[in-house]
């Protein structure tokens with residue numbers, strides 16, 4: 031497993047602002063919700079500041095935190111920052127993390143009440159996930175109950191990811207949304223688009 035590519039803060043901030051405006055336009059970051067981050071060459075990550083309108087993001091809406099979630103300058107990081115930094119600590123192959131409140135992933139978690147995972151199989155679009163060459167495969171996305179205890183959830187996420195036998199690209203939080211990651215922003219955006227689409231397919235099936 032090779033390390034993710036890294037970038038400097040100004041480049042990361044500009045890329046995250048553009049991604050935020052894109053995802054807000056799709057309706058996946060409504061009402062200031064969600065947060066986006068990129069791993070930095072100087073260590074830590076760039077992440078969206080708390081409570082910003084994701085449709086109007088500029089580079090000034092980003093801040094830098096270390097991998098314990100501690101700000102490295104002015105500004106208040108999102109409450110969910112620990113879920114980003116926990117993923118970067120878990121795997122050096124992760125270079126970008128996107129947390130969105132898209133409707134399909136939000137509702138599918140509720141529809142799968144009592145289930146701790148979403149299993150996707152047989153879809154052609156599974157090939158959008160890095161390393162997948164065929165529809166004839168099965169990808170697991172863990173599902174967690176929603177909580178306001180972010181530190182506890184971050185620990186639970188890492189424990190579950192450690193126990194998975196196959197590569198994992200993201201997870202759902204019931205009634206809340208999804209976390210998706212990739213080696214870089216482009217890959218994470220592709221994974222997110224695929225997961226939100228396939229979650230919609232699963233809802234249509236049920």
Ligand SMILES: [Zn+2]
Pocket residue numbers: 063064110129130131206207
């Ligand atoms: Zn959220």
